[in-house]
Amino acid sequence: MTYCVGLLLDEGLVMLADTRTNAGMDNISVFAKLQVFHTPGERMISIMTAGNLAISQAVVNLIQDGLADPETGAIQTIHNVPTMFKAAALIGEAVRWVHKNHADAMRKQDVGFDVSILLGGQIAGRTLRLFNIYAAGNFIEATRDTPFLQIGEHKYGKPILDRAVNSSTTLTDGVKLALISMDSTLRSNLSVGLPLDLLVYKRDELVAPVQRRICENDDYFLMIRERWSSALREAHRNIPAPDWALD
């Protein structure tokens, strides 16, 4: 399993992914699920993948090697697509290519075609955007009403995002909230695991984003886990007892 969350904020973009992959409970590995395609001053594109690792890796390869544009025949890659919308469409095409070439053989081995991809980024002169591309190759986009998207094991970490994230959330608070959301998921689902890959990108800067790998002993993450747990315990203790009798 996997948990990835992207926040599209007025100040910029926060992307956070775990790195655990498992083929059964007895075969657990670390694979980066967050990839960055950055040309200074021109584009900063990041993707995070959930689902079958073979599909994800094939898609990541295809969008770098390039696929023919269905209309013009020109080879499009994640490095040369002119817009983020075209980038989402390119990833969708890559997912469909993998489906066409592998889904039948996978089905014969009882392996479902399971993949979903978060795509966030900006191309010079254009808007910062965040998309979720599905296994069918179609996609949705984050908006001001719903400024975050999640893939993989999303339920444990959703309540805090539902309550606290909106477009005007600062990048710093976005980082905290993404880490809190991830912490809730890590505690409840063993198949989501450290280390984490974090990316923070300031809107319109097109410089290299801040990237950080957060391991078991990361002081900041340890502090968030500890503070958040104590805050929750204190919060429920501070709620008065019911005014109706319990006995």
Added chain:
Amino acid sequence: MTYCVGLLLDEGLVMLADTRTNAGMDNISVFAKLQVFHTPGERMISIMTAGNLAISQAVVNLIQDGLADPETGAIQTIHNVPTMFKAAALIGEAVRWVHKNHADAMRKQDVGFDVSILLGGQIAGRTLRLFNIYAAGNFIEATRDTPFLQIGEHKYGKPILDRAVNSSTTLTDGVKLALISMDSTLRSNLSVGLPLDLLVYKRDELVAPVQRRICENDDYFLMIRERWSSALREAHRNIPAPDWALD
């Protein structure tokens, strides 16, 4: 969908269920999912059901009408089973009876055989116990290590329970935590809905449990929702910014 949670605490039992059932998004109703079978001084048994409503209602009828004990042939009902273990086994038998009589016809209509049941309670002279009975009719029991069980849409409301509930949690805190867990679920899944049915039973008392239906305008629940939301917002704001630069 449904969310039900049961807490088995040193002080007693907390059971909380929502009441929303839906056959599609356009056919939503209120049905009680929490049932109590109480003989003063002799037994206090409560069950909560999730899954297909026709199966749940059939099971609730069968355990009251009675099924023949597979070993002795004697008719057993929820009112006369001698132990909570036998009560769990009786519910399991009822689930299997419904499966035998309805599952094939349901499958022909593409309806899955989906049911799970939380059973909590105590019979005079015996221990307070809490069970989760599956669609196969088998079951597990809550222990001191894991003193809560959930059925239905359980993920949104699990992080707070994982962090805050243990056997020594008081009944009052148990009520608060169950309501907080339910609130997280209500916010994230439309198919879980108010009103709520709450039951609180003090271990070894065998008197009628406290029961309360919590509706939209319940002052205590409104206060918990408000306080909990503010506490979460304050908690993440109080966490310091990362010590690594975001720019």
